[in-house]
Amino acid sequence: MTHTAVIGALLTQRGQEMSLREIAARLVITKGAKKGQPPLPRNRHAHAARARRTDSRRTARVRAGRH
Structure with missing residues (x-):
């Protein structure tokens, strides 16, 4: 289509x-x-958003000197 x-x-x-x-x-x-097949796995977007949040928090801790 x-x-x-x-x-x-x-x-x-x-x-x-x-x-x-x-x-x-x-x-x-x-x-x-x-x-x-369906175009996307069901939870792909939720998983990607969670991964971005986790990565953002990790980056913020490293920048602040708190590993």
Whole structure:
């Protein structure tokens, strides 16, 4: 699907009062090596945000001289 088609489908589903979680659960890759799989693991974003927070805290401690 093109970006325009994806946006159109998303707006249609939101118009049917589907939540973003419900819509995301229906997403599937249609071509390539990952065909049939969801585009992202479920907790990837939460994991990345947690990693950034931990790294930021570690950097701040090092800069303050508290290892």
